[in-house]
């Protein structure tokens with residue numbers, strides 16, 4: 491993985507499927523860290539708001555390590571797993587991201603995509619198109635993830651306090 495796309499400053503949109511996968515595997519930190527965007531980015535997918543992966547101050551994805559690895563490789567969003575494949579719902583055909591056509595060195599050697607990947611790209615495109623209908627579920631999931639993270643932190647603090655008290659005796 492050359493990670494150029496992770497540094498290119500794109501907003502990586504998230505779908506309900508990403509949140510469900512993170513939530514069910516206990517990655518509440520990922521659920522909570524998603525950033526909600528309004529305005530142009532949301533309008534591009536036809537929604538009132540959209541959730542994206544957070545970026546660092548240089549514009550790279552926050553989950554990219556300094557040596558160019560994806561630190562959430564096994565939990566990375568669907569869009570990242572499929573990139574540069576996307577899906578044109580109007581034409582009902584799979585497409586390649588225009589940036590990748592110019593910049594993706596891996597594209598030349600792997601321009602074939604499986605039926606499963608094409609189907610997943612279509613699913614993502616549909617999910618983004620109908621983002622508004624999934625926003626209430628995503629928001630509820632984020633609240634619950636936040637609550638669980640907080641209770642874990644409080645529990646950890648209580649254990650630490652008990653331990654230090656025991657050690658002081």
Ligand code: SF4
Pocket residue numbers: 495496502543551552553554555559560561562563566567570
């Ligand atoms: S989640 Fe991983 S693959 Fe996706 S943009 Fe970030 S570093 Fe790259």
